[in-house]
Amino acid sequence: MPLLPRRFKKLKSILNRRISDLTILVEQVEKPHNLSAIMRTCDAAGVLEAHAVARETKTRTFNSTAQGSQKWVPLKDHKNIEAAALFLKKQGFKLYGTNLSVDAIDYRYCDYTGPTAFVLGAEKWGLSEPATRLMDAAIYIPMRGMVQSLNVSVAASALLFEALRQREVSGTLPQNGEGLPNEIYEKILFEWCYP
Amino acid sequence: MPLLPRRFKKLKSILNRRISDLTILVEQVEKPHNLSAIMRTCDAAGVLEAHAVARETKTRTFNSTAQGSQKWVPLKDHKNIEAAALFLKKQGFKLYGTNLSVDAIDYRYCDYTGPTAFVLGAEKWGLSEPATRLMDAAIYIPMRGMVQSLNVSVAASALLFEALRQREVSGTLPQNGEGLPNEIYEKILFEWCYP
Ligand SMILES: C[S@@+](CC[C@H](N)C(=O)[O-])C[C@H]1O[C@@H](n2cnc3c(N)ncnc32)[C@H](O)[C@@H]1O
Ligand SMILES: C[S@@+](CC[C@H](N)C(=O)[O-])C[C@H]1O[C@@H](n2cnc3c(N)ncnc32)[C@H](O)[C@@H]1O
Numbered sequence: 001m002p003l004l005p006r007r008f009k010k011l012k013s014i015l016n017r018r019i020s021d022l023t024i025l026v027e028q029v030e031k032p033h034n035l036s037a038i039m040r041t042c043d044a045a046g047v048l049e050a051h052a053v054a055r056e057t058k059t060r061t062f063n064s065t066a067q068g069s070q071k072w073v074p075l076k077d078h079k080n081i082e083a084a085a086l087f088l089k090k091q092g093f094k095l096y097g098t099n100l101s102v103d104a105i106d107y108r109y110c111d112y113t114g115p116t117a118f119v120l121g122a123e124k125w126g127l128s129e130p131a132t133r134l135m136d137a138a139i140y141i142p143m144r145g146m147v148q149s150l151n152v153s154v155a156a157s158a159l160l161f162e163a164l165r166q167r168e169v170s171g172t173l174p175q176n177g178e179g180l181p182n183e184i185y186e187k188i189l190f191e192w193c194y195p
Numbered sequence: 196m197p198l199l200p201r202r203f204k205k206l207k208s209i210l211n212r213r214i215s216d217l218t219i220l221v222e223q224v225e226k227p228h229n230l231s232a233i234m235r236t237c238d239a240a241g242v243l244e245a246h247a248v249a250r251e252t253k254t255r256t257f258n259s260t261a262q263g264s265q266k267w268v269p270l271k272d273h274k275n276i277e278a279a280a281l282f283l284k285k286q287g288f289k290l291y292g293t294n295l296s297v298d299a300i301d302y303r304y305c306d307y308t309g310p311t312a313f314v315l316g317a318e319k320w321g322l323s324e325p326a327t328r329l330m331d332a333a334i335y336i337p338m339r340g341m342v343q344s345l346n347v348s349v350a351a352s353a354l355l356f357e358a359l360r361q362r363e364v365s366g367t368l369p370q371n372g373e374g375l376p377n378e379i380y381e382k383i384l385f386e387w388c389y390p
Contacts, residue, residue, distance in 0.1 A: 010341075017339040033228055041349050043340030065346055072341040108360065141356075144212040145238030146205075146267040151260055154236050154352040157345075161336075161353045165303065 003193050011192045014072075017173070018048045018188075020180040021115035022163055023093065025051040025084055027131050028122040029152055036066035037153035038120075043069035045160040046173075048180060050075045051117070053084050071195075085134040093117040097127055097135030098155060100148065104138035112163035113170050120152055198388050206387045209267070212368070213243045213383075215375040216310040217358055218288065220246040220279055222326050223317040224347055231261035232348035233315075238264035240355040241368075243375060245270045246312070248279050266390075280329040288312040292322055292330030293350060295343065299333035307358035308365045315347050 024042060029035055029052075039062065042050050052075050054060065062070050078084035085095060093115045096107075119135060121127035126149075132138070141150060141158050150158070167173045177185050219237060224230055224247075234257065237245050247270050249255065257265050273279035280290060288310045291302075314330060316322035321344075327333070336345060336353050345353070362368045372380050 014339070014341050037346040037349055040342055040346055043342050044336075044338045044345055046339035067342045067344075069340065069342045108363070141239075143239045144209070144241035145264065146209050147235055147238050147262045147264045149262075150239055150352075151232040151235055151348070153346070154232055154348060157349040157352050158356045161356070168303070 008193065011189065015180075015185060015189055015192070016177045017046050017175060018179050019046045019167075019174060020048045020184070021093070022112070022160070022167075023047055023050055023088070023117045024156055024160070025053070025088065025095070025117050025119045026152075026156075027053045027081055027119065027127060028055055029120060030055070031123060032061045032063045033065045034123065034151065034153045035060070036062045036064075036069075038156045039066050039073055039075065040069040041153065041157045041160055042073045045164055046179070047073055047160070049073065051078060051084055051088065052076070053078050053081050072192075081128065081131045081134060085131075088117050091115070094136045095119055095134065096137050096139050096159075097132055098140065098159070099127060099132060099135075099138040100140055101138065104140040107139040107141050107159060107162060110137065110139055112166050113172055116163055118156065118159045118163075120156055123152055203388065206384065210375075210380060210384055210387070211372045212241050212370060213374050214241045214362075214369060215243045215379070216288070217307070217355070217362075218242055218245055218283070218312045219351055219355070220248070220283065220290070220312050220314045221347075221351075222248045222276055222314065222322060223250055224315060225250070226318060227256045227258045228260045229318065229346070229348045230255070231257045231259075231264075233351045234261050234268055234270065235264040236348065236352045236355055237268045240359055241374070242268055242355070244268065246273060246279055246283065247271070248273050248276050267387075276323065276326045276329060280326075283312050286310070289331045290314055290329065291332050291334050291354075292327055293335065293354070294322060294327060294330075294333040295335055296333065299335040302334040302336050302354060302357060305332060305334055307361050308367055311358055313351065313354045313358075315351055318347055 097119045292314045
């Protein structure tokens with residue numbers, strides 16, 4: 001089927017607002033509906049690529065909650081947390097580990113206008129010890145209730161929307177493709193047009 | 196079992212931060228994990244009571260995603276959207292309907308420091324027409340991606356955390372029980388202590 005002009009315009013308008021220096025890394029987030037909701041939020045937030053460290057034995061599944069967002073946000077797999085952290089740090093990302101411990105910082109008081117990766121932990125036990133040690137900063141979302149933690153996809157969205165808010169305030173949200181290098185822009189546009 | 200002093204202190208500290216003039220109303224949100232995540236976010240945000248209009252035939256179920264939050268945030272059922280809207284308006288709430296239509300307002304540009312109820316719609320079809328007509332304002336969370344909407348529990352959390360942010364900035368987040376009338380405070384404290 002030939003590419004319709006309307007479709008081409010839509011794809012371009014989305015890519016124009018994609019952000020290569022904002023991402024998430026999930027460590028062993030296993031429930032399909034959580035991972036699906038996270039991918040959908042990444043797409044909505046303009047995240048170009050997301051990252052994961054999975055348990056080796058499982059293949060990943062998404063469900064209807066994803067609404068197909070996994071087609072638009074590649075989820076890059078890393079073999080372990082060390083490899084993932086190294087990959088992101090090499091690209092200049094600052095790693096913000098989510099951590100409910102006492103010395104973590106209220107997430108509202110960090111600056112996410114630079115290259116930012118939010119690192120989220122497993123539903124049951126949170127971020128692993130090795131992951132925690134690899135982080136540049138530990139942040140948390142203040143909790144006013146009886147339950148100790150948020151659902152992981154809810155936490156991811158609070159963090160991503162705070163980053164977007166800060167970038168809107170600082171005028172650094174891309175509108176015309178400034179959010180990614182030109183050659184990557186062209187490459188992805190081609191892939192989206194002719195999948 | 197007698198109430199331990201530590202438990203009493205914990206219950207009081209949570210109630211001290213409860214907020215009676217911030218809430219959500221869900222219209223036919225049916226999936227247990229969505230409703231569960233929403234209730235958990237309400238608890239974390241300090242919402243005193245949440246509201247729902249359900250389809251009549253179903254009994255409500257929560258799953259592990261709720262982490263027991265349904266015990267700490269009562270979900271009040273209303274027989275239809277008209278009754279729910281009337282109930283909330285009588286209490287002074289302004290109803291913010293979530294709406295992906297063109298004339299809705301970017302959620303960042305509304306003021307949620309007054310009595311605020313966010314009204315969320317069904318997973319499949321969003322807010323009903325009658326609900327939309329009952330709202331005081333229509334708001335939306337801007338979407339930068341290919342997928343048209345967010346997961347409903349993700350949308351709820353973006354809205355609630357924005358309201359908390361605004362109230363923190365304006366210095367109106369309760370810390371010592373100012374968030375609810377004294378007689379309600381005493382009543383709930385008693386119920387929590389001796390369930
Ligand atoms: C359900 S929580 C894990 C709870 C686990 N029992 C613990 O103690 O860490 C799963 C993930 O959600 C995210 N999360 C949940 N609540 C959070 C909060 N208040 N602040 C930041 N991240 C949070 C974190 O990424 C966490 O690793
Ligand atoms: C999955 S959406 C419904 C999508 C439906 N196809 C429609 O067109 O409305 C379910 C609910 O999530 C909330 N929601 C999803 N995306 C939103 C957004 N961008 N802004 C505000 N609310 C949103 C709304 O409450 C909506 O009724």
